[in-house]
Amino acid sequence: xxxxxxxxxxxxxxxxxxxxxxxxxxxxxxxxxxxxxxxxxxxxxxxxxxxxxxxxxxxxxxxxxxxxxxxxxxxxxxxxxxxxxxxxxxxxxxxxxxxxxxxxxxxxxxxxxxxxxxxxxxxxxxxxxxxxxxxxxxxxxxxxxxxxxxxxxxxxxxxxxxxxxxxxxxxxxxxxxxxxxxxxxxxxxxxxxxxxxxxxxxxxxxxxxxxxxxxxxxxxxxxxxxxxxxxxxxxxxxxxxxxxxxxxxxxxxxxxxxxxxxxxxxxxxxxxxxxxxxxxxxxxxxxxxxxxxxxxxxxxxxxxxxxxxxxxxxxxxxxxxxxxxxxxxxxxxxxxxxxxxxxxxxxxxxxxxxxxxxxxxxxxxxxxx
Ligand code: SAH
Numbered sequence: 001x002x003x004x005x006x007x008x009x010x011x012x013x014x015x016x017x018x019x020x021x022x023x024x025x026x027x028x029x030x031x032x033x034x035x036x037x038x039x040x041x042x043x044x045x046x047x048x049x050x051x052x053x054x055x056x057x058x059x060x061x062x063x064x065x066x067x068x069x070x071x072x073x074x075x076x077x078x079x080x081x082x083x084x085x086x087x088x089x090x091x092x093x094x095x096x097x098x099x100x101x102x103x104x105x106x107x108x109x110x111x112x113x114x115x116x117x118x119x120x121x122x123x124x125x126x127x128x129x130x131x132x133x134x135x136x137x138x139x140x141x142x143x144x145x146x147x148x149x150x151x152x153x154x155x156x157x158x159x160x161x162x163x164x165x166x167x168x169x170x171x172x173x174x175x176x177x178x179x180x181x182x183x184x185x186x187x188x189x190x191x192x193x194x195x196x197x198x199x200x201x202x203x204x205x206x207x208x209x210x211x212x213x214x215x216x217x218x219x220x221x222x223x224x225x226x227x228x229x230x231x232x233x234x235x236x237x238x239x240x241x242x243x244x245x246x247x248x249x250x251x252x253x254x255x256x257x258x259x260x261x262x263x264x265x266x267x268x269x270x271x272x273x274x275x276x277x278x279x280x281x282x283x284x285x286x287x288x289x290x291x292x293x294x295x296x297x298x299x300x301x302x303x304x305x306x307x308x309x310x311x312x313x314x315x316x317x318x319x320x321x322x323x324x325x326x327x328x329x330x331x332x333x334x335x336x337x338x339x340x341x342x343x344x345x346x347x348x349x350x351x352x353x354x355x356x357x358x359x360x361x362x363x364x365x366x367x368x369x
Contacts, residue, residue: 006133038140076333109162117298165201197241221275277322287326
């Protein structure tokens with residue numbers, strides 16, 4: 001059965017018309033649905049009884065539920081979202097530095113096919129693509145979690161499980177629904193799509209002209225290093241990924257982010273910093289250094305380690321010394337496995353309560369386990 005998350009405005013208008021209801025109510029319904037974080041007090045809406053009954057019986061049941069919640073010491077909240085085929089994905093809420101704001105991170109696939117050796121999301125391979133309604137529902141679950149914490153979501157990143165560029169047919173309608181009114185109304189510039197560097201996907205996103213941000217998970221400036229840790233580099237090597245990123249920047253005027261997961265002894269040398277600086281120095285790119293979060297040995301058997309703070313700072317300074325705009329991403333939520341690269345459904349202990357804390361109104365800060 002569909003939920004309201006499955007409809008954009010024209011689709012809901014068509015659906016209502018087909019069921020002989022007045023399509024003029026579609027806008028109000030969707031606005032109430034998104035304002036209510038996926039819940040609608042249908043009795044409070046001034047719509048006719050027949051439409052009310054139709055919405056209540058056929059459109060209000062969510063297709064996914066929050067099966068468990070973990071909150072890290074820093075307030076980062078990870079949701080295990082269970083889907084109607086009994087698979088599950090993870091979604092993360094990251095409190096902003098401003099007390100009233102938060103960022104949302106959603107998954108685009110169940111599992112991931114990309115095989116990056118340092119990332120847990122890919123360990124079980126790809127199960128399936130999510131559809132737009134399922135991704136929208138993750139956003140709504142996170143919006144509800146944020147509201148319980150007195151925060152509102154001001155940005156959305158596709159940096160959960162999966163490779164968004166391999167599911168663009170669903171990711172693009174998701175972005176439209178979340179960014180645009182009368183649905184999510186988050187705004188286009190508040191959305192970032194992250195990719196391992198699937199060149200045709202970057203080009204398609206460029207052509208769609210959505211005014212969203214692009215993040216590219218580069219992780220190494222040279223093909224030899226990158227192919228070791230990011231298997232898709234053999235298909236889309238560094239030069240091709242960078243060229244597609246430049247095409248995106250030129251067409252959209254937006255500043256792409258280059259993500260660089262720092263792995264001790266693998267991609268964190270002064271030489272790598274020099275090559276990376278050479279790669280991006282002429283571009284208006286923003287380099288985001290992500291110190292590796294521990295996820296155990298990779299498929300290759302390699303046990304990666306996070307570089308020392310001194311190494312990270314030195315790498316950062318080498319980039320900045322060459323005029324590169326670069327930052328180190330603060331690690332969030334790693335004590336509950338909610339940090340970059342740690343998302344995978346199987347990491348949840350079975351004993352976790354299935355009662356959604358969110359629904360029960362417990363929204364306090366601090367650890368809940
Ligand atoms: N497939 C997309 C979306 C996932 S984003 C992509 O690759 O961009 C997840 C981000 O976290 C990526 O930049 C990824 O490379 C990074 N990451 C993965 N594993 C990590 C780990 N163990 N520690 C730190 N960052 C990691």
